[in-house]
Amino acid sequence: MTFFASILGLRARTAPAQRAAWFKLLEQARSGPLFASPLHGEAHWRGVAGIGLEIARIRPGLDVSMVLAFAMIHDSRRYDEGWDPDHGLRAAHVAQCASPLKRLMDDDRIARLAQACLLHQKGRSNTRDRDVGACWDADRFSLVRLEITPNARFMSLGYDDVEMRELIEVAQKISAEPPEWDVLIDAAIKREGVGA
Ligand SMILES: [Fe+2]
Ligand SMILES: [Fe+2]
Numbered sequence: 001m002t003f004f005a006s007i008l009g010l011r012a013r014t015a016p017a018q019r020a021a022w023f024k025l026l027e028q029a030r031s032g033p034l035f036a037s038p039l040h041g042e043a044h045w046r047g048v049a050g051i052g053l054e055i056a057r058i059r060p061g062l063d064v065s066m067v068l069a070f071a072m073i074h075d076s077r078r079y080d081e082g083w084d085p086d087h088g089l090r091a092a093h094v095a096q097c098a099s100p101l102k103r104l105m106d107d108d109r110i111a112r113l114a115q116a117c118l119l120h121q122k123g124r125s126n127t128r129d130r131d132v133g134a135c136w137d138a139d140r141f142s143l144v145r146l147e148i149t150p151n152a153r154f155m156s157l158g159y160d161d162v163e164m165r166e167l168i169e170v171a172q173k174i175s176a177e178p179p180e181w182d183v184l185i186d187a188a189i190k191r192e193g194v195g196a
Contacts, residue, residue: 015189017103022185024100025069029076040075044142046178047171048074050194052138053184054170057193059157063131065105066113068188069095070135074117091117125156133157141171 035041052067077090095101095114102110109131116132126133133156141150150171152164159167179187179194187194 018189019185021100021103022068022188023181025098025104026072026181028094028098028100029072032076032078034078034081035076037078037081039081039146040078043178044075044145045071046181046184047142047145047175048138049184049188050174050179051141051167051171052134053187054167054174054193055134055138055141055157056191058163058167059130059134061130062134063109064188064191066109066116066131067134067138068184069101069104069113070116070120071138071184073098073113074120074135074139085121088118088121091120123154125154127156127158130157141167142175144168144171145175 029035029045030042037044049068049071052071053064056062056064056067073091073094075087075091077094078084078087080087092114095110095117101113105113112129112132113135115129116135120136120139124136126136137155137157140154143150150164150168152159152161155164174194183194
């Protein structure tokens with residue numbers, strides 16, 4: 001077997017294992033009480049994932065696995081649609097304990113993901129850890145689903161006017177019809193956008 005054939009064979013074996021781990025993680029996220037909520041349930045999670053993948057398309061080098069995991073987990077332990085100040089803390093606990101994540105990322109990335117979940121509701125931006133910043137930006141662009149226009153001042157990755165306009169348009173499309181999980185997971189594995 002040539003070197004390239006062996007690499008391709010490895011990839012072919014890796015992708016199904018990764019896919020299975022992502023769906024296991026999703027199963028754990030869905031065990032929260034509001035997973036079917038139209039406001040903060042999995043339609044929103046799929047929207048955040050799709051928008052995050054689009055951000056990663058215009059900002060190469062971002063960790064798309066972190067963005068996808070954040071999308072699945074960050075609001076998965078909301079107990080209340082309104083004031084729920086500890087839902088980030090509960091989501092961080094999911095990130096730290098979910099065994100499928102350990103098959104998808106190393107301890108350092110899991111720790112950063114847990115931080116992203118813990119602090120996502122605090123209204124901060126993060127320009128230092130761009131992967132965490134991308135997670136929070138994706139969640140903020142998803143405000144379009146509530147007819148709130150995202151503001152560049154609160155974004156972590158510094159978008160110019162043209163990028164803001166494009167991302168808001170993409171976020172509106174994605175939020176109106178969020179891609180299914182299999183599309184999002186496959187796109188993340190291949191590091192592609194979702195073609196909004
Ligand atoms: Fe939240
Ligand atoms: Fe959210």
